[in-house]
Amino acid sequence: MKSKYEETIRLLSDKELRFHLYLTQVLLLFIALVIGLFLFHSWDSFFALFQWDGPSIAIGILSGLVIVMLDIIGMRVLPPSYYNDGGVNIRIFSSLSPAHIVVITLIIAFSEEVLFRGVLQTHFGLIVTSLIFALVHYRYLFQWFLFLNVVLLSFFIGWIYELTGNLLATIIMHFIIDCLLGLYIYKSQRAGREDR
Template sequence: MKNKYQDLVRDLSERELLVHLYVTQVILLSISLILGLIIYKDLWFIGSLFIWNDTSIFSIGVLAGILVVFMDLFFMKVLPKSFYDDGGLNEKIFQNRNILHIAIIALFVAFSEELLFRGIIQTHVGLIGASIIFAVIHYRYLFNWYLFANIIILSFLIGYIFYLTDNLAVTFVMHFIVDFLLGSFIMIKNKKSQNKGSDFS
């Protein structure tokens, strides 16, 4: 199963992977809107979930996002490379993107996933149920025990922060920072390796 997944990632072009990413997020967003209409009877519920004048956005969301990224980068350096092997998916998506495109991807992913998993599912199913569903949805990590454990811990952390703050703006900002900084790291790392290669050519 793992080999089939890696073959699939390898065979897909960067453009195809990006299309798949955006389609997946559109599906998650559509599910959120449908469930929102069913549960809240209108779409104004989205605005009520985001409180932008909350200082927790910076004191918790921003700081927690940066801390997660620093910890991730630290463990990338000290742990075997195989621990972070996701079949090359993240590298293929981010390595040739520019900063603006990475920001757009991170914004879209953070909004659609936080709205569904925290804003709708967690508020009606609870922290544990929402965190498990969030982890399982990231099925590409099921083939790597370390990455799967990572995503479960991150999911519980984000969910707990939403439980504490009751503000989706906090977890949205945190999620965005994690995805944006890690995506940027992959892009910068790829550019450095390309420059090194050109120096030796």
């Protein structure tokens, strides 16, 4: 199964890989909308999850920065194989401009948090949601360290949501993690090309 997945990814062009990433985010938002229509009593109850609240936003920002710092330390001290997702992240982020990385990670953070924390965790709880979140990140299932990483991250983001009750805090946190790590990968790949 792993070799078939890696072969499929290898055959996709960078443009096709980006298209599938965007398509996945649209699909996640659609699923959130459909499920949300059944689970929320009104739009007001859904929009109440978004709060422009300084302390919870600060918790989201600081939590995101801590995760980024820990991940960058891990990338520097652990063997590269621990972070090998089949080259998907490197292919995606090294082929984009920094501005495009900001846009795509904002879309990812919004769509994933609306579905996983806003709809699923609000109605089914932290454990169920965190496990579904980890399973949706399919490419990490083949690498024990990345899978453990995404499971722990999902529980942590879910805990921040439980702590703050604010979906905006987790969207910002998720965005900071994906965006800064995406920019880190972009910079690392550019520096590697210049060293050759």
